[in-house]
Amino acid sequence: MDTHASTFPLIISVDDHTVEPAGVWQDRLPARYRDTAPRIVRAPLKEMTFLGGRFRPVMGEPGDEGPLGDWWVYEDLRRPLTRLDTAVGVDRDEVRLEVITYEQMRPGSYDVPARLADMDLNHVQSALCFPTFPRFCGQTFTEARDRELALLCVRAYNDWTVEEWCGPDARGRLIPLALIPLWDPELAAAEVRRNAARGVRAVAFSEIPPHLGLPSVHTDAWDPFLAACDETGTVVAMHIGSSSRMPSTSADAPPAVGSVITFANCCFSMVDWLLSGKFERFPNLRVMYAEGQIGWIPYILERADVVWEENRGWGGVADKVTRPPSELFAEHVHGCFFDDAFGLRNLGSIGLGNVLYETDYPHSDSTWPKSREVGEAQMGHLPADVVERIVRGNAIELLGLTPDGLWPGPA
Template sequence: METFPQIVSVDDHTVEPAHVWQDRLPARYREAGPRVVRAPIEEMTFTGGRFAPRMGTPGGDGPLADWWVYEDLRRPLTRLDTAVGCDRDEIRLEGITYDQMRPGSFRVPDRLADMDTGHVRSALCFPTFPRFCGQTFTEARDRELALLCVRAYNDWMVEEWCGPQAGGRLIPLTLIPLWDAGLAAAEVRRNAARGVRAVCFSEIPPHLGLPSVHTGAWDPFLAACAETGTVIAMHIGSSSKMPSTSADAPPAVGSTLTFANCCFSLVDWLMSGVLDRFPALRIMYAEGQIGWIPYVLERADTVWRENRGWAGVAGKVRRPPSELFADHVYGCFFDDAFGLRNLDAIGVGNVLYETDYPHSDSTWPRSREIAEAQMGHLAPDVVERVVRGNAVDLLGLTPDGLWAG
């Protein structure tokens, strides 16, 4: 393709700099708030979908990593957090320091330079230390401090990561205090007032001990999102439970099945009645890929049509699930040739593109080459919509793909 559109990536990641919370929390909370300590790794495993690191004594022997320390949590930076630039066969589950990662992972000027290399115009970035929807703060004991941490992250995201030096090329994605729907609604409105149009949420809240979307518990939050045009963004793993088959399954099993939580979550939303009650609501599934969507919609329509009398959705879900999907839901992908061959069955207007920088799955720096190879059969106007146009419309960007604040 002679002129391939510049990418608007709806799923990249930021590795938060060490100063985020130390600079923004009230002085009395800084010692208790998230901070970085350099220390050795005693042990680190990832089996059955469970990540289990153990921190050694600072100054002790062993391979060093930079660790986030917060309440009882000890969470190291790992090579999987920022793998771009490394040979695929050399990527291991190992702890690293900031000095060992690509600077574009946490520094805005370096990120913009890497975006230029990857043919990326602008990017929406999910968090790392807070986890994909702020589970870290949801699990904390001190809820007053946790709320301050959520707000501090959002202020850093809007004012620094997506601030003037980013030139509109980094698009803010904020967190909510998941433990209180009223506080969550207030945080959505606070950030919407400064131009934010996307917020993180859990794909399967009950896995976090929270109410499901089948209850009315989330209504204040959902109403705030609908009223402000804030997109609900759900990343794989945002339920803190990656798909797996057994406690001893290698990470390859979960990596292959990452789309499964999105599949379960989508059916939850389609059968919840929420999308009928909040017609302006929009949701997106980051890193879930899209090839699985047509059959799920086909099956959901069959169940709704044939079984709704006994299946608990009569009178609640008023339209076929596939129609609800078309009006409310966006699937996101970075490498899904099968999905692109079946794009008509998904909907040209319901897919968004991503590069997953700086994770090990990322297509960077070959995002353009991979997209061109997989989209060669599509008309130029369709490619334009998939690569950037749908995201521009959904996130309220300028025609040039920038966040205007």
Template sequence: MAPFPWIISVDDHTVEPPHVWRDRLPSKYRDLGPRVVRAPLKDLTFVGGRFTPVMGDPGDPGPPADWWVYEDLRRPLTRLDTAVGYDRDEVRLEAITFEQMRPGSFSVPERLADMDLNHVQSALCFPTFPRFCGQTFTEAADRELGLLGVRAYNDWMVEEWCGPAAGRLIPLTLVPLWDAELAAAEVRRMAERGVRAVCFSEIPPRLGLPSVHSRDWDPFLAACAETGTVIAMHIGSSSSMPSTSADAPPAVGSALTFANCCFSLVDWLMSGVFDRFPTLRIMYAEGQIGWIPYILERADTVWRENRGWGGVAEKVLRPPSELFAEHVYGCFFDDPVGLRNLAAIGERNVLYETDYPHSDSTWPRSREVGEAQMGHLAPETVERIVRGNAIDLLQLTPEGLWAR
């Protein structure tokens, strides 16, 4: 049996250290921008797909937690942000401090050591406090400060998170979603620094933003296409997780995490975007892949049988499955069903991930999980899924490293 390839994970996470915005915002904003304070947790619920924390006042009862404070936002660090190193039954909905998390969550040397333990060579990391596509800054009232916050995060990502990592950490940056022209400018600014991936929302209208069916995003999409910047969409990047009712427990949403990716993919395939921007590439992080074959089958049927009245005859010029093959990548960390149906998805359209340090993460067993689930595949196919596709998509070196 061929040795399992060194993993390039396309979906890990960084927990931003407290100094990111304190050190990088202009002095007049340092007391207004995102900052960390320690305060008790008064209440914390997560039902119906909604996360609701309540911060106590000094002296109130409740466990201490580190909170990000920004305008009206009070957001604690939680065990779900950084669960690796804990037994599954110990991972509960609770607020924590930096001292209570694994240091690899926020420190580059410790992250690289944890990657070594997990047979991971390189990793692309999504944000935590800004949320998965920068919703925190999109929802802020002060647009000038929000734009500075986006740029500060991006510069930190390139210079402090990825810079010292010898190419093993791959930059993934944000854009100001409230303005497509500003977003395009930030894509180009980051592309000049070697960045080839940018966060975006799976379902923008849920953030009060235009849909991908409109032409509003064209400046941003054009910038991504021209610079070879991949549009990366993480589950929950529409600020909502799938659920069934206001009182549904979090387990319902956890079992349905793929659903928003499903809706989003159909949006993109029926939008005409890929015909207008033939070099554009998108990826779905943490969405798994087992659902993809049926969606492609159904989308092709609708395009073939119903495009006359379905509003897509003039803008979607080829079967959706063909567009998927050329433009879309699905990402998984634990999906034997998807791997058994790989021929219906396409081995060139699948990427591997470890989701460190979240509760779903396969750390430190990502190699063992991959070996068990990909054992029926040819070695060259495993190589492509585990690292080759990521090298091509993210324009890494042949060795699998980021080069500025």
């Protein structure tokens, strides 16, 4: 581990990503599913667009012209690996929306020893990683026709996460994040408990479930799942884009528009949760917003408190939200950032205990390999004990890590 001369704390990143190795599902599912389970095929790209927040790739046939890439094939889905999945090590001006193969990506994207080496280069001790092919909360399997196979795929991903990605070779430095079968809250609750029994303390969920055709958090539909999280101390982790709909303004808006306003879904989602009554019904429930940044939070809390105080009589929340939303936020919600100098200047209006740090490896927004330098530049005005809390202390408490910042392993 490179500790350098810097006194900046070793980072615990609560939002990195893994590009799943090709054998995750082929190696774990019954043989009868070998031809239908997710698998990698190398094929040319016919065409691809990314406008209005919508990603549309078209896979070519063998012999077609076009750049070759590795594609995940599952039921009718053809999903290529792209440079945006793993951009670290590539000059930012050279990052394009293009298909790639495993050989064209940095090995730390999918290989545990290589990932640990890249974490060393970046002053990172430990990392919680969101998936790529399943998408940020397992939407890929939620959309599948064969629900029996989809459930097996969710469980296989979780087994791979615990046993291999976060297994002995990771030495406690990779922190598991489980998926759930979103289409069935009872099955989701069972999967939360299955993984909590082996030490998993975080589960991915959608920022705005109705965008996936699922019930909102204002219904009772999710109560079995939320009860399981409440009872096991499992954090509900929501990544931007986990509603399969990135914010945009029009069908022809370039990707840069959506990139500026990625926080918007987190903003809408947080208001949903604060005014849902769930935090009062499930007092141990904690949620976190990955890659949502934090600078927008103070105004939303101010506005939510005003609405709760002045308009709750007709606003439909008087019977279920009995405390100011800002109080509920302080106890239950955590914002995550990698580059938000404005938010750090307004830390007192957010709450020291509600802020977590991330590096977003290996995405194009990642601060790798300069996350320490970025953190030092943004947090240089803060006392050392405050920086310690933001960079590692809050994550240790929230995710049940050891005092040294490591995942303790299967229970």
